[in-house]
Amino acid sequence: MDKNIKSGITFGLIGGFLTFLFGGWSVAVLGGMLGLGLGLSLGSRFERRNPLQIARASFMPALVAAVILVGLSLVQNIFILPALGKARLFDNQVIIANTIGFLVVLLLTIITCAIHGLSERQEGIAKLVLLAIVIITFPFIDKATGLRWSAQVIFALIFVILGLGLNIVVGYAGLLDLGYAAFFAIGAYTTGILSSPQHGIYMNFWLVIWIAAGIAALWGLILGAPTLPLRGDYLAIVTLGFGEMIPVIFRNLTEVTIKEPFTCWILPGITNLFGAKSTLACITFFERQDLTAGEKGISPIGRPSLPFIGEFQSDNPIPWYFLIIVIILLSIFIIRRLRESRLGRAWMAIREDELAASQMGIDPVRTKLAAFAMGATFSGFAGAFYAAYIRGIFPSVFDFSASIIILVIVILGGLGNINGVIVGGLVIMTADRLFLPALKDFLASLLTNTILPSLAGNPVLQAAVKDNANPILYRFLLFGLTLVIMMAVRPEGLIPSAQRRMELHAAEEMAGPVIPEETAKPNAMTVAGKTKAAAKKR
Amino acid sequence: MLELKDVHTYYGNIHALKGVSLTVNQGEIVTLIGSNGAGKSTTLRTIQGINRPRSGTILLEGVALEKLPPHEIAGRGVAQSPEGRLIFPRMTVLENLEMGAYARKNKTGFDDDLARVFSLFPRLKERITQKGGTLSGGEQQMLAMGRALMARPRILLLDEPSMGLSPLLVELIFEIIQNINKEGMTILLVEQNALMALSIANRGYVLQTGEIILSDAAAKLKENEMVRKSYLGIE
Ligand SMILES: Nc1ncnc2c1ncn2[C@@H]1O[C@H](COP(=O)(O)OP(=O)(O)O)[C@@H](O)[C@H]1O
Ligand SMILES: [Mg+2]
Numbered sequence: 001m002d003k004n005i006k007s008g009i010t011f012g013l014i015g016g017f018l019t020f021l022f023g024g025w026s027v028a029v030l031g032g033m034l035g036l037g038l039g040l041s042l043g044s045r046f047e048r049r050n051p052l053q054i055a056r057a058s059f060m061p062a063l064v065a066a067v068i069l070v071g072l073s074l075v076q077n078i079f080i081l082p083a084l085g086k087a088r089l090f091d092n093q094v095i096i097a098n099t100i101g102f103l104v105v106l107l108l109t110i111i112t113c114a115i116h117g118l119s120e121r122q123e124g125i126a127k128l129v130l131l132a133i134v135i136i137t138f139p140f141i142d143k144a145t146g147l148r149w150s151a152q153v154i155f156a157l158i159f160v161i162l163g164l165g166l167n168i169v170v171g172y173a174g175l176l177d178l179g180y181a182a183f184f185a186i187g188a189y190t191t192g193i194l195s196s197p198q199h200g201i202y203m204n205f206w207l208v209i210w211i212a213a214g215i216a217a218l219w220g221l222i223l224g225a226p227t228l229p230l231r232g233d234y235l236a237i238v239t240l241g242f243g244e245m246i247p248v249i250f251r252n253l254t255e256v257t258i259k260e261p262f263t264c265w266i267l268p269g270i271t272n273l274f275g276a277k278s279t280l281a282c283i284t285f286f287e288r289q290d291l292t293a294g295e296k297g298i299s300p301i302g303r304p305s306l307p308f309i310g311e312f313q314s315d316n317p318i319p320w321y322f323l324i325i326v327i328i329l330l331s332i333f334i335i336r337r338l339r340e341s342r343l344g345r346a347w348m349a350i351r352e353d354e355l356a357a358s359q360m361g362i363d364p365v366r367t368k369l370a371a372f373a374m375g376a377t378f379s380g381f382a383g384a385f386y387a388a389y390i391r392g393i394f395p396s397v398f399d400f401s402a403s404i405i406i407l408v409i410v411i412l413g414g415l416g417n418i419n420g421v422i423v424g425g426l427v428i429m430t431a432d433r434l435f436l437p438a439l440k441d442f443l444a445s446l447l448t449n450t451i452l453p454s455l456a457g458n459p460v461l462q463a464a465v466k467d468n469a470n471p472i473l474y475r476f477l478l479f480g481l482t483l484v485i486m487m488a489v490r491p492e493g494l495i496p497s498a499q500r501r502m503e504l505h506a507a508e509e510m511a512g513p514v515i516p517e518e519t520a521k522p523n524a525m526t527v528a529g530k531t532k533a534a535a536k537k538r
Numbered sequence: 539m540l541e542l543k544d545v546h547t548y549y550g551n552i553h554a555l556k557g558v559s560l561t562v563n564q565g566e567i568v569t570l571i572g573s574n575g576a577g578k579s580t581t582l583r584t585i586q587g588i589n590r591p592r593s594g595t596i597l598l599e600g601v602a603l604e605k606l607p608p609h610e611i612a613g614r615g616v617a618q619s620p621e622g623r624l625i626f627p628r629m630t631v632l633e634n635l636e637m638g639a640y641a642r643k644n645k646t647g648f649d650d651d652l653a654r655v656f657s658l659f660p661r662l663k664e665r666i667t668q669k670g671g672t673l674s675g676g677e678q679q680m681l682a683m684g685r686a687l688m689a690r691p692r693i694l695l696l697d698e699p700s701m702g703l704s705p706l707l708v709e710l711i712f713e714i715i716q717n718i719n720k721e722g723m724t725i726l727l728v729e730q731n732a733l734m735a736l737s738i739a740n741r742g743y744v745l746q747t748g749e750i751i752l753s754d755a756a757a758k759l760k761e762n763e764m765v766r767k768s769y770l771g772i773e
Contacts, residue, residue, distance in 0.1 A: 342640075345636070345637065345640070346640070348626075348629065348633075349626060349629075349637050349640070352626040352627065352628055352629060353624060353626055353627075355588065355624060356620070356624040356625070356626060357637075358588075358607070358608040358609045358612070359586060359588075359608060359609075359612055359617075359618055359620065359624070360609075360612060360637050360638060360640045360641060360685075360689070361609045361610075361612035361613045361640050361641025361689070362609055362640060362641075363607070363609045363610075364609070
């Protein structure tokens, strides 16, 4: 069968299956995404020629995808809904939603595909415009269709920022940081402490977000400094330790007393030696202050507000959405500039070979500290946004699993690649926060209404099925599985950096007989000896 | 220009350099020869600050280097083509050469320097987009030397540039070293291939288990009985 038609079928089936989970208007929104995805993947396969010709070639796959999508969506309405114990919903709404879905798939597939027929420059611009339209219209479409995905997408975007920050440390500077969520926690707690009734301080969010980033950066330096002499595994272990420590510290900063040491301990100590009493009163800054409210966390935390919009509210995700989009755009801009800068090149050199880098005049200490500090800065932004958005912060959010999820985002997306990290963050987090919960609800309804009654004859099996059919239980299993499969099938990540792709290629080539033509190799023994000697020197 | 005075370097309690003193004057090629394990690489690494001397002084144009970290020594105009080459394997040839110029404060003349490196090593120009790690041994040697030159150093330290290369390529590399020197570069050349090294150098030092046992004009060393026997393999 034609390869393009096959793609159409695959995309149609995936979209159709997702309508099973989400139902309602999801067919229209999914249709839009499906169209964009299919169009992009088809477009890259065609030679650059007349857009009209490409558009014509993409019509059949688009039609196939649209038919499958709408077909499955109708199956959902007619057969699945009753099986879930819900009423069949074959009303005007459904007809309109499916018609729109159908047209959107056709239209968007053909448009995105035809873009490839333009000149390279125009194609770039057109893609950017398309992307901007999607980003800007998404929350409004989401609201109009009642899908309520925005709230979860905002979560995904928070993790995109975290991924971008960690990418500086791991992807650019090559420092494996397993405790990155610590800086996220520091950003969030800074916001919580400076803008909540906990201490009666209500600083403006627009100020706090910068303070949070600054304090996170400072802690990046403080926690980075002791790891400087460490490499590889040792570095990873120490950062893991820091990552575990920080939430524990926040959990326990519930009775903080800060006294001025001279008047409280040193002077009384000295006067005591002479059997006298200190006459100076002890100066106490804090006495048994509850800094972080321990396990129950800090809430409510202050929220941003803007002229015209007013204070951001929980029930309206749109301002939050655009705020985080702005933060991400800013981050991308800064990180791009950093990567091209002198510092960026120093990071790459350190990642490659620290000794050689120092011989080029690169200061490893400053370069590594800069990586930790810059990486932490972005998690400070993310932490401040998160605290305000959730309105409360709890120590358990920032544990090891958060660090691991961020690391998985970076690796899955493509180490060292900004676009890859963004895609990785969106894929992992929407899978975690949208897909799995929807799958859980779907399975739960299906079980109670259809499957469990049919198992009434075997109560043991019935109970077992009931208890285990919750995909959220398998979250980390699924993350792990995804990572294992990715590493085996596509180790360079979803969207690898050009650098990385070539590295993996180079590694394959190097595995072959690249012993160069000029290299006189006296015998294998000396060659092995030399490499060993070289290894020892490092 | 470069002066080592009674330098002692240790690896733990291994006494690798036992009071090495040597001088390199402006515009010279000075070679340091010695057998495997004599401490030649240790000498260069000590000059570069990668190993710290326990005692002794290292002066570059009268300024003490021995307390500075490696990146500052590099910043003062000491560039090395290290043993084992230590190029950046996953960067392209061009990126490697750009890294060489990292320490330079002003980048004017970068393109000229690049052109000069490519005229010295035309092979590098052909491989400009290739990853360093995929180059052959000889090409990696050229890249390491080219990268060191991109720093516009005041003195160039070369650690066994002939290592692992075929006789034909060794000839070529030594010819290039001579050319670089003719353009005014001061060079400290470490070699096990004493014959080749002595034939292009002005002066030479012989290092044996961490001590300088002989120093003289290169031509005289070539005639020296002991050198002929132990290092040139001529009875
Ligand atoms: N990293 C190291 N740790 C311990 N000993 C070393 C190290 N590097 C070199 N040595 C020892 O120092 C001595 C001088 O080594 P080196 O300078 O590499 O010799 P050369 O370059 O002349 O062959 C040798 O005895 C070697 O074993
Ligand atoms: Mg050596």
